Amino acid sequence: xxxxxLEAIEKNPKYQHLVAERRSLGVTLSVLVCIIYYGFIxxxxxxxxxxxxxxxxxxxxxxxVVGVLVIxxxxxxxxxxxxRANGTYDTLTKQILEETSK
Amino acid sequence: xxxxxxxALTLGVGLTPGFAFAQAASSTQSVSxxxxxxxIFFVLVTLGITYWAAKRTKTAAQFYAAxxxxxxxxxxxxxxxxxxxxxxxxxxxxxVYAWGYDGLIYSVGxxxxxxIVTFLIAEPLRNLGRFTFADVASFxxxxxxxxxxxxxxxxxxxxxxxxxxxxxxxxxxxILFGLEYWHAVVIVGCLMILYVTFGGMIATxxxxxxxxxxxxGGATLMAFLVLYAFNFNPGALFAKAVEVHPRHxxxxxxxxxxxxxxxxxxxxISTGVALMFGTCGLPxxxxxxxxxxxxxxxxxSVFYATGFIGxxxxxxxxxxxxxxxxxxxxxxxIDQAKVAGGMSVIxxxxxxxxxxxxxxxxxxxxxxxxxxxxxxxxxxxxAVVSGLTLAGASAISHDLYxxxxxxxxASEADEIRVSxxxxxxxxxxxxxxxxxxxxxxxxxAVGLAFxxxxxxxxxxxxxxxxWKNMTTRGAVVGGFLxxxxxxxxxxxxxxxxxxxxxxxxxxxxVTIDNPTLFSMALxxxxxxVVSKLDTSARATSDRAGFPMQFVRSQTGxxxxxxxxx
Numbered sequence: 001x002x003x004x005x006l007e008a009i010e011k012n013p014k015y016q017h018l019v020a021e022r023r024s025l026g027v028t029l030s031v032l033v034c035i036i037y038y039g040f041i042x043x044x045x046x047x048x049x050x051x052x053x054x055x056x057x058x059x060x061x062x063x064x065v066v067g068v069l070v071i072x073x074x075x076x077x078x079x080x081x082x083x084r085a086n087g088t089y090d091t092l093t094k095q096i097l098e099e100t101s102k
Numbered sequence: 103x104x105x106x107x108x109x110a111l112t113l114g115v116g117l118t119p120g121f122a123f124a125q126a127a128s129s130t131q132s133v134s135x136x137x138x139x140x141x142i143f144f145v146l147v148t149l150g151i152t153y154w155a156a157k158r159t160k161t162a163a164q165f166y167a168a169x170x171x172x173x174x175x176x177x178x179x180x181x182x183x184x185x186x187x188x189x190x191x192x193x194x195x196x197x198v199y200a201w202g203y204d205g206l207i208y209s210v211g212x213x214x215x216x217x218i219v220t221f222l223i224a225e226p227l228r229n230l231g232r233f234t235f236a237d238v239a240s241f242x243x244x245x246x247x248x249x250x251x252x253x254x255x256x257x258x259x260x261x262x263x264x265x266x267x268x269x270x271x272x273x274x275x276x277i278l279f280g281l282e283y284w285h286a287v288v289i290v291g292c293l294m295i296l297y298v299t300f301g302g303m304i305a306t307x308x309x310x311x312x313x314x315x316x317x318x319g320g321a322t323l324m325a326f327l328v329l330y331a332f333n334f335n336p337g338a339l340f341a342k343a344v345e346v347h348p349r350h351x352x353x354x355x356x357x358x359x360x361x362x363x364x365x366x367x368x369x370x371i372s373t374g375v376a377l378m379f380g381t382c383g384l385p386x387x388x389x390x391x392x393x394x395x396x397x398x399x400x401x402x403s404v405f406y407a408t409g410f411i412g413x414x415x416x417x418x419x420x421x422x423x424x425x426x427x428x429x430x431x432x433x434x435x436i437d438q439a440k441v442a443g444g445m446s447v448i449x450x451x452x453x454x455x456x457x458x459x460x461x462x463x464x465x466x467x468x469x470x471x472x473x474x475x476x477x478x479x480x481x482x483x484x485a486v487v488s489g490l491t492l493a494g495a496s497a498i499s500h501d502l503y504x505x506x507x508x509x510x511x512a513s514e515a516d517e518i519r520v521s522x523x524x525x526x527x528x529x530x531x532x533x534x535x536x537x538x539x540x541x542x543x544x545x546x547a548v549g550l551a552f553x554x555x556x557x558x559x560x561x562x563x564x565x566x567x568x569w570k571n572m573t574t575r576g577a578v579v580g581g582f583l584x585x586x587x588x589x590x591x592x593x594x595x596x597x598x599x600x601x602x603x604x605x606x607x608x609x610x611x612v613t614i615d616n617p618t619l620f621s622m623a624l625x626x627x628x629x630x631v632v633s634k635l636d637t638s639a640r641a642t643s644d645r646a647g648f649p650m651q652f653v654r655s656q657t658g659x660x661x662x663x664x665x666x667x
Contacts, residue, residue, distance in 0.1 A: 006654070061355050078405050082402065
């Protein structure tokens with residue numbers, strides 16, 4: 001692989017934009033997932049009565065809803081990232097590769 | 103009983119809660135003809151696929167990575183099939199059956215590693231590697247030391263995970279099919295050797311895909327039948343479960359089952375760290391990303407996998423509650439003598455605790471569904487052990503043999519031959535240890551596998567991809583530091599030191615249930631400090647290699663992958 005091309009890619013402003021953008025999204029979402037999950041664990045540890053409390057007077061508790069929401073949130077955030085990466089980022093990558101292929 | 107459960111759980115290995123007891127169930131189920139028929143059918147189909155795959159497995163790329171020809175959806179199913187073990191199906195549903203809400207806490211932990219894999223790992227991994235994650239971790243470094251480290255991390259993870267699966271398999275099949283324990287272990291071992299040796303990654307992938315389809319289909323059907331009985335109103339299901347469960351309303355919130363993962367906040371977080379980042383460092387999972395043609399398909403596959411796995415965990419929760427309603431109230435499934443002796447109907451359930459899901463299948467779908475779910479449990483074990491064995495064999499042949507021993511000069515034919523020999527050896531090892539470990543509580547083994555994956559494989563992999571200043575020396579010191587501390591942390595923890603080795607209560611040197619919070623931090627610290635202090639010539643070239651590696655990891659330029667053009 002021509003080192004020249006890799007250097008050209010590295011200098012391309014679109015590449016720098018892509019890397020910065022993707023890194024900030026990846027890190028933000030990772031931190032978000034950690035907050036959600038460790039927040040859930042801390043709720044279990046410190047506020048079990050809150051999770052065990054009835055949601056609307058029936059037997060279904062706050063904890064059931066929170067637990068299922070953590071699972072759903074993990075899935076949706078993954079989907080959000082993949083959608084962004086397969087759209088915006090891939091288009092940008094393609095442009096970068098075309099611009100540096102000469 | 104509770105002591106055993108405690109051991110299983112304190113390790114964060116509530117992951118395999120059911121397996122802790124497997125040995126305790128002495129009565130074997132009468133053999134179900136439906137189960138045997140369906141199991142034999144599954145074996146014949148998968149052996150047919152192996153025969154077909156064998157003709158397509160000539161090159162190393164085909165053997166290790168199915169030639170890179172797997173689509174995102176197929177790989178998503180295969181990842182789910184690789185990850186959803188019999189422990190999570192039977193163990194978690196049984197745990198929900200016994201403790202209710204606490205089972206959901208485990209399920210959540212099992213899932214949250216996947217978003218991290220998506221955001222940080224999948225794409226650069228696919229762009230930089232060919233067959234094993236060591237390809238990525240050693241990309242710009244001195245090949246031999248990093249590959250030895252990565253292969254050690256892989257083999258230790260695989261060995262413990264494999265032993266846990268084999269012992270669980272033997273015990274489970276003994277109950278489901280009425281086979282002798284050692285017969286079951288030998289059958290599982292031999293089938294796994296056949297799939298991997300002859301069919302390589304292609305056969306392994308299709309076994310995992312079929313298994314994932316069967317497991318998701320079977321679990322969906324069971325959840326459907328349970329909810330159908332309550333007019334698709336989960337509230338009504340919960341209300342009935344609360345009415346009949348001996349613990350009543352308590353099952354709807356955290357109970358802190360003996361040794362629950364939240365015994366102390368610190369232990370809870372450390373266990374969470376092991377689950378989350380261990381998932382990002384499991385070699386058999388990472389390897390699956392090399393079977394797709396490009397980064398886009400890699401991302402799609404992890405998205406599908408996250409969906410399938412999350413959906414599956416929600417199903418296990420419904421199945422667990424369904425079992426409370428339909429199994430614990432059915433006298434056929436309860437050992438009345440034990441109830442008369444003062445035991446609760448939950449603990450007196452036949453085959454407790456592994457059998458909650460299969461018995462529910464019998465309750466809502468008769469012998470045919472029971473047979474089907476039993477066969478699915480067997481298929482599940484086969485798919486997981488095949489993936490593990492292939493990952494272990496690749497570490498031996500691709501990393502240790504081809505790149506360390508032969509210094510990259512081994513012929514492709516030799517490398518494939520070595521990996522097949524390694525597969526057979528790993529299979530024999532798994533059978534041997536599986537038979538010997540029948541009476542040992544191996545629940546700690548999965549926790550250990552996750553702890554090491556999170557403390558050795560993950561830090562080295564992620565730092566190699568994202569930190570320009572990492573050096574060979576830093577990676578080796580940090581990686582081995584993580585591996586050794588994670589290992590010692592588990593062995594010296596109360597659950598293993600006192601529970602398994604039988605030392606006096608309070609004699610263990612470590613008080614935390616799961617060491618990962620510290621061992622992983624130590625690995626990162628080791629990598630950072632040693633790399634910073636490293637002034638060798640090798641360090642200079644390690645750092646100089648980063649920019650070009652990073653461009654490739656971000657854009658895929660020059661990525662050869664398994665589907666080399």
